[in-house]
Amino acid sequence: MTILELIAENYARLLEGMGRTLLLTFWSLILASVLGLIFGMMKAARGKIWHILSSLYVDVIRGIPVLVLAFFVYFGIPQGFGVNISIFQASLIVLSLNAGAYMAEIVRGGIQSVDRGQMEAARSLGLPYRKAMQKVVLPQAIRTMIPSIINQFIITLKDTSILSVIGYADLIKVAKAVIARNFEAFRIWLIVALMYLIVITVLSKIAKAIERRMTYAK
Template sequence: MKVSKRLTSFILFFAVIFTAFNIILPTSKVQAEEKTYQIATDITFAPFEFQDVNGDFVGIDMDLLAAIAKDQGFKYEVKPLGFNAAVQALESQQVDAVIAGMSITEERQKKFDFSDPYFDSGIIMAVDSENDNITSYEDLKGEKVAVKTGTEGASFAESIQDQYGFQIVTFDDSANMYEDVRTGNSVAVFDDYPVLAYGIKQGNGLKSVTDKEAGASYGFAVSKGQNTELLEMFNNGLTNLKASGEYQEILDKYLETGSDEAKVDTGFFGLIKESMPSLLSGLGMTLFLTVVSLIIATILGIMFGLFRIAKNKVLSTLAIIYIDIFRGTPLIVQAFFIYFGIPAALDFRISAVAAGLITLSLNAGAYMAEIVRGGIQSVDKGQMEAARSLGLPYGKAMAKVVLPQAVQLMIPSFINQFVITLKDTSILSIIGINELTQSGKIIIARNLESFQMWLIVGIMYFIVIIILTKVSNVLERRIKNGQA
């Protein structure tokens, strides 16, 4: 009976966690009558989608979507996930549609329904602006070439790789891909011509050296057989925009004249001033994820740490399974599984923030459990025996005698886990959470200042971690001196 009750409590505990996240952070499926569609994109793909200095989503795709929504009278919410995560979110029906410069291919048409093409793309090759040695595909033999995953440039590079004998290096965003060429790690880059041409115009340090190769067309995508009304509205709106001339005006805005943003100061302090609002917003999300997940992780760690040393084999086995799973798999895999895998299997939606909190909590909880186990086992066994000999029940002896001593031994490890969890939040940018690292990526996509921006982001992480470490050290001393 005791085992049954504990197992029931165990199951209910996790049910409460998921229910709480569903209440606090909206995760239910969007109902048709609300007509607010969740549309995923990649806001590091200028000039099609990026974020301006005011934090607004702009670009060809974003302006087209806004104009079509206005023309057709539907509401939508943009989910800036990044291209790979956006496609996976659509596959798992976490979002209703994707607009992200997505090429219409036969393979993708097996999984998604596409709108009428809204842009005909192509591929060009570019090299560092000071590189005069690479002028054709024949010059690539034995060299490294940079591409972005999921793009036409990547597909084209793969199709000619064997013929010209070069090695492909893959990146998830354009800014890092361009930086790899500028630093000389790769000698060339293949990318969609409007994206690369826009980057060159904005000063990404590259130059094109080949004519444009024919490419596929971009389309607005929904899941196969789903949201047909949204697809129809997109097509109708696109037709109306082309007829009115607004479609061409949007293209000219970004392809002919470039972005209408004023040129910002690209010096170190100028970038700090221009980027600080976005970075502080990202830092706020980082701290929120860290603090909330660690509170939950501490509860999980204490519970499973006690389970781990329990004499009951069922409880100890459950603890071992939980700890081994979350310590034995990468955090990024856990994030993908919780955000994409479980919702797809059980047919429900969960917000990226909720998925990120659950991932961090469960991951950190597994490490906390081992910290608790180690701390308790470090206390002399005679302490428990003495408490029991005085007539204290096991629970009270553990709570009143053993745990207070164990806590002092655990504090350094708790502090270390706090720092690790704070840094681990950067991995959650992969599912579109706009924390500090993701904020840096978004800013770099706009200003192409990779080195200085990553230096600023690194300094911010360093300052926060140093402050938290100093505060934790003071708290540790006070606890050990019996002042807290």
């Protein structure tokens, strides 16, 4: 069977798997952005307690491999606390926690890239810290963060492949099922690699285009 025949026979299932991969990546990044914004602002704040709490989250999550975190969330938590977690929920929690830790560093870096005088000027006009951060600092910081956020999306997209070990039906899981049926491992994995390459290349081009636009806009 030629590679074109393999694509014609299995493209619907492979595209469905890629769709699930992108869906999980999208929702994970949404939740990770919320976590990253909260903990990133905490880490950039002057309060020592906030800084310690955010550093603890970032250091712990970044220090645990995604595979170990996946096993802990999907197998460990249900056994330890007697709760039921679906494969999608476990996958979403794992990716959100992992990406959120890196997003927190992106947010912290973006906030600290804004000149301190901006915050001081806003405070001198009578704005409280939270309003000054929301209205003055964050809008400027977001401009510098967008390329890094897109790069984190790419990294999270790659990390979804690990979650096939707990049974999430992403592109990797679908590819394994196809191979089990036709034993065309070399060609199927080549097709999967090309699918990832196309998606990631498109996202990388978008990230570079946005970065150039942000540079020219300064």
